[in-house]
Amino acid sequence: MSLKKSILLLTIILIIDQVSKVYIKLNFPLTLYGQAALVDWGWFKILFVENKGMAWGAKINDFIPFISERTGKLMLTSFRIFAVPIIFYWLYDSIKKSESKLLTLSITLILAGAIGNLIDSVFYGYLFTESYLNVAILSPGNGYDSLFFGNVVDMLQFPLFDWYWPSWIPFVGGNHFTFFDPVFNLADTSISTGIGIMIVFYKRVFPQNL
Numbered sequence: 001m002s003l004k005k006s007i008l009l010l011t012i013i014l015i016i017d018q019v020s021k022v023y024i025k026l027n028f029p030l031t032l033y034g035q036a037a038l039v040d041w042g043w044f045k046i047l048f049v050e051n052k053g054m055a056w057g058a059k060i061n062d063f064i065p066f067i068s069e070r071t072g073k074l075m076l077t078s079f080r081i082f083a084v085p086i087i088f089y090w091l092y093d094s095i096k097k098s099e100s101k102l103l104t105l106s107i108t109l110i111l112a113g114a115i116g117n118l119i120d121s122v123f124y125g126y127l128f129t130e131s132y133l134n135v136a137i138l139s140p141g142n143g144y145d146s147l148f149f150g151n152v153v154d155m156l157q158f159p160l161f162d163w164y165w166p167s168w169i170p171f172v173g174g175n176h177f178t179f180f181d182p183v184f185n186l187a188d189t190s191i192s193t194g195i196g197i198m199i200v201f202y203k204r205v206f207p208q209n210l
Contacts (some may be wrong), residue, residue, distance in 0.1 A: 001104040003095050010107075017186040018119060021153040024048050025124075026138065030131045039129035043160050049183050050131065050151035070149070077121040077148045084118055087111045103195055103205045109194030116187030117152050124150030154183040 001009075024046075029036055031047040038045035052073060054057035060072030067075075091107040127146030128136040136144075143150075162178040198205050 001095070001101050001108070001205065006091060006095065006108045010115070011114040013109070013117055013186065013190050017112075017116040017190070020186060022118065024155050025026075025128055025131065025136050025153055028131075028136060029134055035199050037157070038155075043158060045159065047183055048131070049154045051154050052151050061145040064184060067193065073149055077118075077150075080114065080118040080121055081181055084111070084114050087114055088160050100207065102201050105172060106197045106205060109190045109197070113187040113189070113191030113194070116185070116190070119144040120152040122148055124153070126150065152185070152187075154185045154188070156185060156189070157181070157183045158204050 025040075025048075028048045031049060037045040052069070053078060059069060060075050061067050061069050064072065067114045087107065088111060091104065091111055094104050094107060102209065124143070126143045126147045127140050127145050127150075128139060129139050130136065131146040156178045159178045160180055162176065165172045165175050165177060167173040
């Protein structure tokens with residue numbers, strides 16, 4: 001995959017990711033706990049939630065309790081800003097060295113997802129007003145927070161099936177479980193797909209390591 005093709009794919013993913021997020025943001029309030037999904041097909045739902053942290057909603061201050069949530073948020077955004085150019089260099093270097101096409105594809109997907117969520121983190125708090133019980137409006141400078149403190153917009157959920165754990169199982173017995181419960185976005189999907197390709201096709205992605 002050439003650099004031009006890689007950037008084209010990255011751009012397409014970014015456009016779809018951001019258009020979907022902005023559309024949700026400007027047309028719906030947050031989907032609160034217990035409310036009906038915007039779209040509900042049973043096994044597939046579209047909601048509107050905002051993620052202040054990382055994957056699964058985890059926050060840095062969950063792991064470093066002596067820092068504030070706001071400091072943790074700034075650290076997370078700073079990490080994303082730091083990571084994007086490193087991933088881009090990895091992509092550029094892989095193409096320059098004519099590494100496997102699967103590796104180039106994987107890095108492109110990871111980079112596209114990283115940039116997509118970075119845009120949310122850096123700009124959305126500055127650009128959009130609050131979505132809690134309201135439909136946000138685009139109002140640069142009058143948003144729900146300042147630059148670098150935006151929340152990532154998530155909307156996709158695939159609750160494929162659910163069950164109750166048997167009562168005899170320790171800790172979780174009797175509890176309800178849904179697979180797959182997390183809400184995510186296209187950027188998350190892009191990152192996960194890129195990492196998945198690296199894991200599943202490891203021998204083809206990194207033949208030089210064998």
